[in-house]
Amino acid sequence: MRWFRFPSLACLGALGGAAAGALVPSDASGGWPPPASASAADMADPENWPNDPDYGPSATQSGQWSFYSFLPAPSGSVRPRPEESAAGMAIDLAWRRTQGDPRVRIAVTGSGILWDDGDLLEKVWLNRGELAPFKPLHADGAACAGDGELAGFDCNGDGVLSASDYKDTPGLTPAASEGRPQGDRNGNGRLDAGDLILHFSDGIDDDQNGYVDDIAGWDFFKNDNDPFDDTRNGQGTEGAKIAAAQTNNRLGGAGACPLCRVVPLRVGDSRVADAQDLAKAILYAADLRADVVQCPVTAVDSTAFLQAALDYAHGEGTLVVAPVGDEGSRHHSAPAMSNHALPVSAVRYDGQSVRTSTTFLDASPCSSFGGNNLLAVSSAGCASDATAELAGVAGLLYSAALERGVTLSTAEMQGLLIASADDIDVPESREPGSPYFSSQPGFDQRFGHGRVNANRAVEALHDGRVPPAIDLTSPRWFEVLYKDQAQVPVPIEGTISAKRATAYDYAIEWAPGVQPLESEFRVLQREVNVAPTVIIGASGPLASLDVRTIDPSHARDADSPHGENDRAITVRAWATARYGGAAGDVRSEARRTYYVASDPTLVDGFPVLVGDSGEGSPKLADLDGDGGREIIYPTSGGELHVLKVTPKGPKPLPGFPFRTRHADGLLDPETSEDMPFYGGARAYGEVAWEKLGREPILGAPAIADLDGDGSLEIAVSTWPGTVYVVGDTGELREGWPVRLPDIPSCPLDPGAPASAPCMSAGARLARGAFAAPVLADLDGDGRIDVIQAAFDGKVYAFDADGGALRGWPVEVHYEGPLAREPARSRLLATPAVADFNGDGLPDLLVGSSERLGDDGDAGAVYVLDARGTAAPSGPVLAGWPVTMPSLSLAPLVAEGIAASGVVGRFGGTLAGVVQGNGAPPLVLPASPGAQDGLLSTPAGALPPSRGGSPAGLDPTFGPLSPAAGARTMLPLLSHPALGDVDQDGTPDVIAAGASEAAALALAGERGAERPGPHLLAVWSGRSGAMLPRAPFVLEDHTVGSSQAVVDLNGDGYPEVLTGSSGYFLHAFDGCGREPRGFPKFTGQSIATTPAVGDLDGDGTLEVVVGTRDGWLFAWHTEATTGALVAWESFHHDNQNTGNLETPLAQGGGRNAARPLTVDLCEGAQQAQVILRLGGGCACAAAGDPQGGAGGERAAIGAALLGAMALWGRRRRA
Known part of the structure; x- marks a missing residue:
């Protein structure tokens, strides 16, 4: 997902070259393609450039610098580092050998294609x-x-x-x-x-x-044969042009592989896609014998079906290039965290243009990082943008191979790109306070094996220097290997071969850390002079790793200041192909990051590998009536698990897992609606039936007795838009599932009639749901109804039998006075339930993803009458909607109001708590009061203005906060929660995000403090100020999740439990203290809200979370079942009401003897985060020597600055 861009520094001495001495002339054209004798100095001459006007640098554009083997002429006194001599990846020199081949196909996944783009008119494969x-x-x-x-x-x-x-x-x-x-x-x-x-x-x-x-091509998003980008997002088109635009045609820019063909495969309407749709596209591309799948998207989920598709593509010789992530974090993104994908990051220049920069190997801070970041690619954007450049480079290599009569395997192609990369090693980056992101000799997690060098790779292929093929498959990326659970050594599985060589050597090694130096590796297995006909690993493991004897201790790396990688080890396989003669020896390697840990607090049998990612948060409920709670856990693979904890480990209840229907296109055509059926394609004869994609469940389940028979039902909804209700024995209840209405693309043929609604640039609608279902009695008939917010911009309500309630659905669309009417958009937020108008029926608080304002950096939140359109005054309560700042940070998942609002009672007043991205939450009563403008706080916001301070919550840090540096906190990318953390009798507001400095840095602002820490804030609901030691420091984003609130240590002050993409589950009390046994380590990104409850009937509470990597964790705690439980799981309770006043079926506990105050927190300890110029944050406890130094849209930065200035004016008012 593409979030932000901001500059930093990292460097390298690379190709010998020259600086371009002139700007691009209007008539430049002549010497392209370059002759075989051309040098980097020749390529600096505009006479040798293609005549595409965007190719060369000028006073107003940076040109396609990522293609250059030379340095553009500097401007004024700014000079590039003397160690550097190439701006980009020497694609221009690679053109001496090949400009591509029309037989090479690059399948471009993403938002589809704009058919009228002049640079692609003649490039689309037919x-x-x-x-x-x-x-x-x-x-x-x-x-x-x-x-x-x-x-x-x-x-x-x-x-x-x-x-x-x-x-x-x-x-x-x-x-x-x-x-x-x-x-x-x-x-x-x-x-x-x-x-x-x-x-x-x-x-x-x-x-x-x-x-x-x-x-x-094909549209796997709408499941038809026209991959047109109907919302005109442009992402797929731009990526296709970077990879393979028509070149030297006096139009636009050049393509990296000018003669390669493009196959457009639509999987979404932006850079965000569902893993099942992406998997279908990859299978199509592999069956088509596409050479490369350019995958600039990051999937919202990760599934076994996606892995099966990647495995199939690997076997068919199709290389899948994927971004390591666009979050600027260690967040695990799919498919980059999967086997048989090639993950890449981006490096760029550090100045405002190529002519005012000192380096062209600045790690793009919006690119994620980690052990799976294998290559750095020159790109002006984030990692997702870098996939286009690399897909084009791969196209050149496949073309060169075709011309030599060589068929490269995907493992050989990956090895070729790695072996030819330019290592990035800047010694000064390891000095304290360095402005550079840390690098070192060899592999590092910011730059992988180095920057791609297209020319060197093409020359190696021309010389017959094909590396060995190495494929590591097990254990999975980022798996935690538990010392205290291991009974035998762990087998390392994969294959190694070098069929083109005369012989080869290989070794399997391990070392502590995520980026160990060459000298730190220790041999597990080694052989020399292996015959080229032998495939190592074909008949057994490559080696065994006895984790019981391993010590992962090592010096903390600079990018893991909170200990994220303290338990990390690296396992790698390397091989050297012996060719003899001029070709000599050629080495390649593959690696995996694992973690070695012990955790006696894990519940027996955990963690459980469910195989599909967990974005839908777990719930705990007693389904079988034995007094103990079961784990109800949905997955992106379409499975609803119900696991019972037993003395022999977790066991599924009879009838579970329940499975959703197969994904669109994979249904039996006799039983599906009007939908194409892909089951006849060759790939589906190879993919096992049990791995075929099902509708993913990405929202939390909702649980209640819907029909009054004394047993519980479970409601879940799926990303493609089906709502299911399942009984306690795993059977579908009568009347279910309910399929939401289809939203087709609006027709392109002007003469064709348009259905309403349909998807277009003015209506970014779809069939589907991300919001969790909510259970409440909307019509007052004594039976619980099912409420579902949907991608078509409507809220639906169904009775227990699946029938539509009178007055529903309700369309949520802004038509207020504070902004012009926006394009219609989806609803991602889960509604919260409360009686706002006092009529005895529960109303719904819900935000819309519609982007308001000229820059789209605002959104609106609504309260819908329980009677829907049947309400006498209309479906929206008087005084609503309320607009608020919300930065448009990422398509679909972070625009408008995507956060799920919650409800509590503040000083006797019922109020909803809502937040956008980049602004403090608003606490709004039923009558929120007037607004002066689109971004202004309503007059009735709580807490009220007092003593000259503005109404609402203050983003300023508490006086004892361990986050030193910037002094404000802005919620980002997550959902709020409530609980009386300070025990003063009023709910406190909880939200995760980052400091102002971090948000400004991510937006591209080059301030004195950047980028700053990730934070968890708790505001006093009574005063509006942060608690004394808030915000608390987190190690990474909390994307798409919320918090639980429970007293874990019995002191009367509840802890706030939250996970992050940085692998830890924390439990902070109001002073930032964590109870014994916390934080918990998972080694993986946590995208779910923790759930608490007694799973084993021992009178104490367990805590459960799932991860993006497909594992489910459960830990014992010291909290008793009588402990204070304020917020037990996502959206508060098992019905997902989001209402603090909804009774919970567990907890009680004593209140603290006195409210939490500054003096009670003064002795609390937490590692302090010190913000350092340029290099990220250095985070260390007092006296700890460890720690390290670490825009896309100016509009985002301007909006952030504007939002902060606006808040400041309100403060002074």
């Missing part, structure tokens, strides 16, 4: 099999020429099948008119592949590949 009945003709009706497979297709004689071959074909409609060529069915003024889809889709699978009329 399926001859589907077009065989519709061959193009000359204007006189004569057949066209062409050789081999192109026979009858190549009307223009360029040796490639493209849209222009059809330009003279008689009979294409509409006829040519002013501004429109003949056949322009989609009305964009061009004859393009989209027009051919409209002309020639005949409902017949002519090539019998399992996809009917796949003329030019």
